[in-house]
Amino acid sequence: MIAHDREWHRERQTGIGGTDVAAILGLDRYRTPLDVWRQKMGLDSEQEPHPSAEAGKRLEGVIARWWSDDTGLPIKRRRLVARHKDAYCLLGHTDRVIDTNPRGILEIKNRSERVWQQWPEFSAPASEYYQVQHYLHVLSSKHRGQYHWGELAILVGGNKLEKVPLELDPQYEQVIEYLIQWWERHVLGETPPEPATEDDVKTLYPVVKGKELEAADYTAEIYEKAKGIKTIIERLQDRHEKLETQLKIAMRDAEVLTKDGETLATWKKMKDSRTFDMEAFREAHPELYEQYRVPKEGSRRFIYKA
Template sequence: MSTTTLAAGAATPAVGRPDAPTAHLILPADASREEWLTVRRAGIGGSDVAAILGLDDYRGPLKVWEEKAGYQEPENDRMRWGTRLEGVIAEGFEEETGLATAIPAGTFAHLDRPWALVNIDRHVLDETGAVVAALELKNKSEYVAKKWEGNDEAPDAPALQAHWATAVGGYSHSYVAALLGGNRLTVFRQERNEELIAELFRICGEWYQRHIIEGVRPPADGAKGTKDFLAALYEVKPEAIKEIPLDEAKALRARRASLKDQAKALEDQLTEVENQMRDTAGSNAVVKSGKGVAWTWKPTGRFSDKQFRELRPDLVKKYTTTVEVIDGARVKADLPEIHTKCRARVLLVPAKEI
């Protein structure tokens, strides 16, 4: 893994390389978005793998299934800028590694497993111009940079996406290059792993058969993004009521109550340990052990308005500012339907037994 400062400019690689030893081109790069979505829904792509395995924080098996069934998330600025910056990140990769890259010809399908699809961001070329690897390009904010820097491997989701490209395309290795915070590039090389590839093909093949061919909908999963996805998937009908069997309702409620009890117990244990660390620090900001810092307890948290008002009531007016906010009450009165659409759906479970 290596890191460099990214220079300005955009790469201008060769276009349309069809090279993939174990795959063939099924859709050209200049196909319409509608054609691309149709092909993507018919198989498993690199961005689906981590979600199917439960290793993607923001996308789980349920969302993958809904997308294959026709759900389409609207394009947003993050997606558009990710695409726009691919050329810049590819140039940074070339400068960092000394390797040339080329734009692939489009969507590829595995020769023996036609459901296994891949859209490679860039091919990596050797000194003769032959394609030897796949390259995945990522644009990541400073907020998640710590997950990328100082590690020997890329985070799970992009690493699996690159391994999938290696598996489907038949390459000897792959790369992941990420632009961090808009000004740093980190690069990872991943060797072909036959054992991992066999497992990916097995797991994803079974998932494809069960959920795509047979059409069985996966249950709701624990991915962080699934809650927001479900809220977007279902438009609430305020007065609608759904009846479910009593045993199903009791089972879900009992499991939820048990998990909340476990979470509370773990939270209490965590607070106990952290309080012991605070007590050990006392009035010291830093606690060291040997040559390293064991932990710190510094006043770097959220500023407390309440505490400031209590300490310096004479200065409250001087440091008080006004901000523009939407008047939710007026929106509710004038535009009740819009108000409902803009409210988060809250899951409430009555304490009373059913």
Template sequence: MRTNRLVSTLEMSHDDWLQWRRTGLGGSDIAAICGLSRYKSPMEVYLDKLGEIPPIEDNPKMKAGRILEPVVADWFAEETGMKVIRQNAIFQHPRHPHMLANIDRWLPGQNAGLECKNTGEYAKGDWEGTTAPTEYILQANHYMAVTNADRWYIAVLIGGWDFQWRVIERDEELIKNLITIEEEFWTNNILAQQPPALSHQDTNYLKTTYKDSVADSTVDLPEEAYPIIKSLAEARQLIKVAEMQEETAKNQIKGIMQNKEQAYWQGDLKFTWKANKKGIRSFRVIGGDE
């Protein structure tokens, strides 16, 4: 299968690049439409492709990603001894034209690509172990589907100094599922202009879209809203159970601490229970919510 080189990005303006992105689904969209992204919802992808929301304004984090991409790529090449080259193009799946790939680097002679990431120290836990975060595994397999590659490397710079890399081998079953999911989303949502279901990530979208209310207006919920009502009731009940479980665990820790201010577990400070000037003790979970 030969990949289509859809358009060159060598001298393409940023605005033109954004327009080309809207002609299909790229690697950064995949986790979102699968409902597995921590950063973006299916609704955001839908609105972006239809041009109904402005693109994210450039910010220091995005600028750092652009500036550090060649640094991460060169670091990967030096660390592994593998050659990497730019492609300067948007690629398109030959049989599924809505599947696009704007890849960071290609590894000649390997039939493989490289995705470069830059993140903060806060994300260090995402890279523990030998695998990569789910979002990037999906992104890599999407790229492999488009380019017919055998594997994809992911290089990440954490906190400006901690360099790591992973290799994601081609997963035929996952690619098959991604093709189906992307086909359905593109056809049933984008082309049909049918919005996907709202998710927990759409709170701000709803606040800004419906910021005003019509006085004394009402709506009758349709029959198909029943599963949603049931889900909400079940979630609220689970919250109550979780709150009781949390309070019980806290009290049991307090019972062990008694009048001590700090509690350690295997050498690490885990809990504090200190009194303020008024003599009121406040319990705190280190690294978590109170």
């Protein structure tokens, strides 16, 4: 299994898979285009799977059989990685093939009740939606008349099976064009995408040299908006602290504030704890203190000046 996983990860580096699409489009909550690029370029080591992802992987077969029993539709596992007929850089590795006529694909997910409540009604979030569309288009490009539909099977909260059907969207062809251009420009061209987050900036520019940048007009506009919002937040924060202080004064030695039987707020004492007195240790054992000091890289701090 470990060897198979490593082989799959190496295969993923040779093209764009369904789980990469939303990130490349800037629609993934957890990954940016730069994250995808670094993975394709082999610049990031393989990460240990998140516990929820590991659980989903181990439960995949169970969820698939549950879905098949529930729908009465036959499924089979497709082990080979498919590639788009006209775009070799587009990969497809679906969880299961729905063995009907026409064939469909089944993507399996494991989600908590809280996460499921955030899903759009009768559809799917961008990551899952584009993943299914990607696989449908990759497979249908090689099998005319097949793979025009798919379904998401979601285990919710560990005890409930939800289903989200999806049809092949012809407009995804525009996404395919963008993905091909993205692959050619950034991966084949070895050019990183523009940063999308602060972490991206830190990754691309780990060393700063004190240079100045003359703000373009649109950057100056962003600055004015950000500064204005920051001022509003500071005023609201100050107002909030004053109001909260009034509540604490009203509560005095009470721990719970109620109104008509409803709990409005609590102000309880936390458990006592023990902490390490660094200053006392430094004075008592200066040599030992110095022995265990390690350098810490300074971080960049953004300060509004004007």
